[in-house]
Amino acid sequence: xxxxxxxxxxxxxxxxxxxxxxxxxxxxxxxxxxxxxxxxxxxxxxxxxxxxxxxxxxxxxxxxxxxxxxxxxxxxxxxxxxxxxxxxxxxxxxxxxxxxxxxxxxxxxxxxxxxxxxxxxxxxxxxxxxxxxxxxxxxxxxxxxxxxxxxxxxxxxxxxxxxxxxxxxxxxxxxxxxxxxxxxxxxxxxxxxxxxxxxxxxxxxxxxxxxxxxxxxxxxxxxxxxxxxxxxxxxxxxxxxxxxxxxxxxxxxxxxxxxxxxxxxxxxxxxxxxxxxxxxxxxxxxxxxxxxxxxxxxxxxxxxxxxxxxxxxxxxxxxxxxxxxxxxxxxxxxxxxxxxxxxxxxxxxxxxxxxxxxxxxxxxxxxxxxxxxxxxxxxxxxxxxxx
Numbered sequence: 001x002x003x004x005x006x007x008x009x010x011x012x013x014x015x016x017x018x019x020x021x022x023x024x025x026x027x028x029x030x031x032x033x034x035x036x037x038x039x040x041x042x043x044x045x046x047x048x049x050x051x052x053x054x055x056x057x058x059x060x061x062x063x064x065x066x067x068x069x070x071x072x073x074x075x076x077x078x079x080x081x082x083x084x085x086x087x088x089x090x091x092x093x094x095x096x097x098x099x100x101x102x103x104x105x106x107x108x109x110x111x112x113x114x115x116x117x118x119x120x121x122x123x124x125x126x127x128x129x130x131x132x133x134x135x136x137x138x139x140x141x142x143x144x145x146x147x148x149x150x151x152x153x154x155x156x157x158x159x160x161x162x163x164x165x166x167x168x169x170x171x172x173x174x175x176x177x178x179x180x181x182x183x184x185x186x187x188x189x190x191x192x193x194x195x196x197x198x199x200x201x202x203x204x205x206x207x208x209x210x211x212x213x214x215x216x217x218x219x220x221x222x223x224x225x226x227x228x229x230x231x232x233x234x235x236x237x238x239x240x241x242x243x244x245x246x247x248x249x250x251x252x253x254x255x256x257x258x259x260x261x262x263x264x265x266x267x268x269x270x271x272x273x274x275x276x277x278x279x280x281x282x283x284x285x286x287x288x289x290x291x292x293x294x295x296x297x298x299x300x301x302x303x304x305x306x307x308x309x310x311x312x313x314x315x316x317x318x319x320x321x322x323x324x325x326x327x328x329x330x331x332x333x334x335x336x337x338x339x340x341x342x343x344x345x346x347x348x349x350x351x352x353x354x355x356x357x358x359x360x361x362x363x364x365x366x367x368x369x370x371x372x373x374x375x376x377x378x379x380x381x382x383x384x385x386x387x
Contacts, residue, residue: 054079157349
């Protein structure tokens with residue numbers, strides 16, 4: 001059966017048009033759901049007139065701004081694939097990814113346009129309003145092309161489908177009890193799955209609001225949490241440490257924060273206790289671009305007891321730990337993490353060899369080595385190539 005790939009913006013614009021969807025701090029604008037959808041339709045119409053069709057890639061080189069999310073919804077309208085470029089790369093690396101992805105359109109913000117030699121479109125200049133009816137598609141269509149090198153150093157474009165984004169959103173709604181009243185502060189870059197998909201797209205699916213920052217500044221982050229009554233946070237330990245080290249950490253109103261997810265590296269006992277003492281319910285998780293990215297999470301009431309683990313598999317995620325022969329390992333033994341379910345990506349762009357090597361009987365072979373304790377909590381040991 002064919003249907004629209006993503007109707008999040010359309011649905012929220014219909015039922016809660018004046019509710020805030022994106023609060024863009026650096027550009028001083030709050031986008032309502034009606035504005036997000038109207039802009040997405042205008043961009044969809046403009047891209048279609050420019051020859052962009054279903055399956056084409058739409059590249060965007062931009063630091064965090066609301067228009068990146070608008071483009072995601074615009075691409076959903078026409079079946080195109082959003083390709084957010086890592087602006088931290090060198091010009092040579094950006095050129096390689098553009099050659100590899102072969103996008104039908106390239107959009108940039110003005111400050112970054114000079115880094116691309118091919119013709120570009122100004123992301124910050126909205127096209128004329130033009131209602132656009134979405135083309136038919138399915139959840140198996142690719143939504144995002146996101147390059148990831150892992151530990152190999154060779155960039156591979158991971159194709160994230162709408163099925164994956166929707167499943168991750170649904171799992172995160174359950175794992176974090178998301179509601180339309182929630183707000184998250186997103187300062188990690190949207191070219192990375194952490195910025196785009198850990199809390200931002202799940203919260204947009206639920207109808208909440210993303211408080212968006214161009215980058216991370218600890219003092220500014222604390223001020224934004226208090227001013228906008230942010231309820232959910234996501235970051236790496238260094239981010240939380242920098243906020244905790246701010247002079248204003250002890251006096252800032254953080255009472256709105258009801259969940260704070262941490263990934264990318266292990267939490268220290270000192271940092272965990274420091275945040276918990278301030279009422280910030282910090283907890284560890286784990287995921288990756290190709291699967292989830294939300295795969296494991298620690299129940300809030302067990303964060304102290306299970307410090308050092310990444311928690312339990314979240315809802316609707318199947319995981320295995322296997323040895324070199326593909327057999328399940330016993331409790332306490334290290335094994336490669338295999339993942340199965342709707343949260344798994346479609347494969348690597350133009351890399352059938354890498355895709356084939358990454359799957360076995362429907363399971364995605366992550367290359368990460370974990371172990372499991374007697375209570376079912378998982379610990380990360382490293383990567384296969386490091387062992």
